[in-house]
Amino acid sequence: MRRILVTGAAGQIGSELTPRLRELYGGENVVATFHIKKLGEDLLSSGPCEHLDVTDAKRLREIVEEYDIDSIFHLAAILSAKGEQKPQLAWHVNMSGLYNVLEVARELELRVFYPSSIAVFSPETPRDMTPQLTVMRPRTIYGVTKLAGELLCDYYHNRFGVDVRGVRYPGVISYKTPPGGGTTDYAxxxxxxxxxxxxxxxxxxxxxxxxxxxxPDCIKAAIQLMEADAERLTRHADYNLASMSFSAGELAEEIRKHIPDFKVVYKPDYRQRIADTWPRSIDDSAARRDWGWKPSYGLAEMTRDMIENLRRRLEEGLL
Ligand SMILES: NC(=O)c1ccc[n+]([C@@H]2O[C@H](COP(=O)([O-])OP(=O)(O)OC[C@H]3O[C@@H](n4cnc5c(N)ncnc54)[C@H](O)[C@@H]3O)[C@@H](O)[C@H]2O)c1
Structure with a gap:
């Protein structure tokens, strides 16, 4: 039995992870919390929902106590591209939010899922098959907060015994909720x-x-890691996670197999500089070894599924 709170449940990942958690653990056991962005109808009608600004420690604790929460999936954050526009906000939300989550987890013995990012890496990091342990000098405020967050999670584990687990997600591709201002949004x-x-x-x-x-792989990773046997885990909030790597041009080519007259022009902006500091591919052998990580989708399967689902959504008037 689990009693879960999800922060940032209205976002790209939360809007799909939360329904899956409700399917697995029961709608009434998963509290979807949201801030400015509103929750979709499916989430509003399938279980408890609360407004929560993660920088508000008091309100976070009230919700945790009211629903007798034992695990927090802490998704709320300001992402890379938006963070570069508003660095002060990114620092405040990403660091205060995580600190508040870890503090309530320490006091009430909760488990925490922390989604880190490939943004923790930097130009000095080897860009191909980036190792688990390597040079990390991120240049974006988002990367700085995600790396500081990993270290804070490790500290709470080592110092206070908090069970906090997390992965470094690559760019997430999906069709339900548009991404919230990251560098991989172009995909x-x-x-x-x-x-x-x-x-x-x-x-x-x-x-x-x-x-x-x-x-689907992004969600699978979060749930699989949170359900893994703690004794087998050699890391905490910073598992490298890989699935597929491709260039923007290769993606356009793959899409053209289904939509032959699709045209793309390339006009790099400030986000190119961010992309240039991130890895091309990731060594995720620790995740594979410790908790059996194995992605199900490659470029071809993902492209087929994305196009099928987006066409359906277009027909339903949802795009
Ligand atoms: N999407 C990706 O490609 C990707 C890749 C790596 C890591 N991640 C991480 O996964 C998590 C979820 O990402 P996402 O893509 O769903 O992001 P998103 O931007 O779509 O969603 C984040 C949500 O956080 C909410 N939020 C912002 N400020 C808040 C505050 N003060 N209090 C409460 N909520 C607040 C936003 O309203 C939004 O709904 C983030 O921590 C992100 O860093 C995402």
Whole structure:
């Protein structure tokens, strides 16, 4: 039995992870919390929902106590591209939010899931098959907060015994909720444009290769890690996680197998500089060894599934 609280439940990942958690553990046992962005109808009607600003420690604790929560999936954050526009906000939300979550977890013995990111890496990091332990000097405020967050999680584990687990997600691709301002958003935007029959102006160069993951695998990783036997885990909040890597041009080519006249022009903006500091591919052998991580989707399967689902959503008038 689990009693789960999800922060940032209305976001790209939360809007799909929360329904899956409700399926697994029962709707009434999973509290979806949201801030400015509203929850979808499916989440509002399938279990408890609460407004929560994660920088408000008092309100967080009230909700945890009211629902007798034992695990927090802490998704709320300001992402990389938006963070560069509002660095002070990114620091405040990402650091105070995590601190508040870890403090309530320490006091009430809760488990925590922390989604870190490939943004913790930097230009000095080896960019191919980036190792688990390597040089990390992130240049974005988002990367700085995600790396500081990993270290804070490790500290709470080592010093106070908090059971906190997390992965370094690559760019997440999905069709239900548009991404919230990250550097890998172009991959998702390309699909939306292609399915609507529109050309796409891509904000990174054609040869930009980044690691990506499809939403079903993203969700699988979070749940599998949180259900893993603690004794087998050799790391805490910083498991490298890989799924697929491709360039923006390769993605456009794959989409053209389904939508042949899809056109892309490449006009790199400030996000190119961010992409250039991140790895091209990731060594996730620790995750594979410790908790059996294995992704199900590659580029071809993901592209087929994205296009099928976005076409259906377009027909239903949801795009
Ligand atoms: N999507 C990706 O590609 C990706 C990759 C790596 C890591 N992650 C991490 O996964 C988590 C979820 O990402 P996402 O893609 O769903 O992001 P998102 O931007 O779509 O969702 C984040 C949510 O946090 C909420 N939020 C912002 N400020 C808040 C506050 N003060 N209090 C409470 N909620 C607040 C936003 O309203 C939003 O709904 C984040 O921690 C992110 O760093 C995402």
């Amino acid at each position: 998702v935007e390309m699909f939306y444009a292609a399915v609507k029959g529109e050309p796409y102006t891509c904000f990174v160069r054609e040869d930009t290769v980044l690691p990506m993951i499809y939403m």
